[in-house]
Amino acid sequence: MADARVLPNPTRARISLAAWRHNLLQLKAASPNAKLMAVIKANAYGHGAVQAAGALDAADAFGVARLGEGVELREAGIVKPIVLMEGVFTAAELALALEFQLDLVVHADYQVELLEQHASSIPRVVWLKLDTGMHRLGFQAGESASAAARLRALPAVGELRVMTHFSSADERDAPETRAQLQRFESARLGLGSIEAGLANSAAVLSIPASHREWVRAGIALYGGSPLQGRTAESLGLKPVMTLSTEVIALRSIKSGDAVGYGATWRASRPSRIATLAAGYADGIPRHLPSGTPVLVAGRRASLVGRVSMDMITVDVTDLPEVSVGSTAVLWGEGLPVDEIASAAGTISYELLCGVTRRVSFDYF
Numbered sequence: 369m370a371d372a373r374v375l376p377n378p379t380r381a382r383i384s385l386a387a388w389r390h391n392l393l394q395l396k397a398a399s400p401n402a403k404l405m406a407v408i409k410a411n412a413y414g415h416g417a418v419q420a421a422g423a424l425d426a427a428d429a430f431g432v433a434r435l436g437e438g439v440e441l442r443e444a445g446i447v448k449p450i451v452l453m454e455g456v457f458t459a460a461e462l463a464l465a466l467e468f469q470l471d472l473v474v475h476a477d478y479q480v481e482l483l484e485q486h487a488s489s490i491p492r493v494v495w496l497k498l499d500t501g502m503h504r505l506g507f508q509a510g511e512s513a514s515a516a517a518r519l520r521a522l523p524a525v526g527e528l529r530v531m532t533h534f535s536s537a538d539e540r541d542a543p544e545t546r547a548q549l550q551r552f553e554s555a556r557l558g559l560g561s562i563e564a565g566l567a568n569s570a571a572v573l574s575i576p577a578s579h580r581e582w583v584r585a586g587i588a589l590y591g592g593s594p595l596q597g598r599t600a601e602s603l604g605l606k607p608v609m610t611l612s613t614e615v616i617a618l619r620s621i622k623s624g625d626a627v628g629y630g631a632t633w634r635a636s637r638p639s640r641i642a643t644l645a646a647g648y649a650d651g652i653p654r655h656l657p658s659g660t661p662v663l664v665a666g667r668r669a670s671l672v673g674r675v676s677m678d679m680i681t682v683d684v685t686d687l688p689e690v691s692v693g694s695t696a697v698l699w700g701e702g703l704p705v706d707e708i709a710s711a712a713g714t715i716s717y718e719l720l721c722g723v724t725r726r727v728s729f730d731y732f
């Protein structure tokens with residue numbers, strides 16, 4: 369926050385710089401022959417992009433999705449290579465990308481044309497993106513050689529590299545991943561000497577055959593598991609964000625009493641209910657079901673009733689030590705974000721990106 373006063377706020381995201389560095393070292397150890405692009409798009413998956421760039425200084429480059437994300441890092445004094453992973457969409461964006469020395473992904477003909485028409489003479493790294501099966505962005509294998517030739521002819525293209533993105537690397541032995549690797553390799557053969565990158569976090573940790581000159585890691589840097597059925601801890605990753613709040617009220621209710629909007633949960637015994645100062649306006653998914661774990665005063669308790677905008681309610685009947693002011697962890701240290709994401713029917717990425725600006729961030 370810009371305000372010089374630090375106002376008290378019970379709802380905080382504590383961001384561990386040590387965990388960031390630890391996770392980066394784990395990823396580097398898993399891909400020792402590759403350079404690592406740390407993906408810090410979407411405000412570093414909700415953690416703070418400028419702080420991420422500082423903590424992840426040992427990365428070889430940073431990846432962002434949007435022009436504004438790259439400009440924010442440059443204006444904060446980050447000098448490392450920054451790759452715009454969706455490239456630019458207009459001539460005005462191209463001019464700014466070049467002014468701020470951002471490297472470009474080129475995934476479509478119109479982006480080649482923008483470079484042909486407006487390029488400056490200051491050469492940048494350009495990543496040619498291939499569509500090997502995701503069918504979202506990129507040139508088809510058969511188009512890659514001519515796109516590469518056009519780009520290499522431009523003074524604005526200092527070095528051409530090639531990349532693709534996996535659709536299913538989080539699944540063990542996915543046939544789609546094998547097919548994408550094969551399509552990528554055969555297209556690359558037609559491109560001459562060129563650096564390449566395919567692997568996201570999941571592939572860094574589970575598909576060594578996909579490591580090339582570069583890997584691109586996001587979620588694992590933040591301590592989320594990129595692999596279905598594997599915990600982050602079992603992969604040697606540490607949670608970077610711990611989202612916590614405090615108990616602001618306590619009450620005893622009778623068996624049969626309901627809690628929260630819609631009276632969706634009723635006590636089946638005399639119960640003690642703690643009200644916590646975090647809700648969907650802080651980034652707690654509203655559709656989290658009753659029974660989702662919350663760590664209150666260090667012990668697991670269950671969310672009961674609906675998530676409100678500013679509050680949640682938790683059954684602390686079995687935790688007599690809980691009092692007003694007790695700390696509650698929503699995810700992070702002691703309560704993996706992957707577990708809460710799974711309760712919400714989503715992935716850790718969405719929860720981490722969804723923490724709102726009402727939450728206070730502490731870096732330590």
Ligand SMILES: *Cc1c(COP(=O)(O)O)cnc(C)c1O
Binds near residue numbers: 584585586588594
């Ligand atoms: C977001 C992104 C990544 C990082 O993926 P993770 O699963 O978070 O490691 C890598 N490459 C591209 C192109 C991306 O958009």
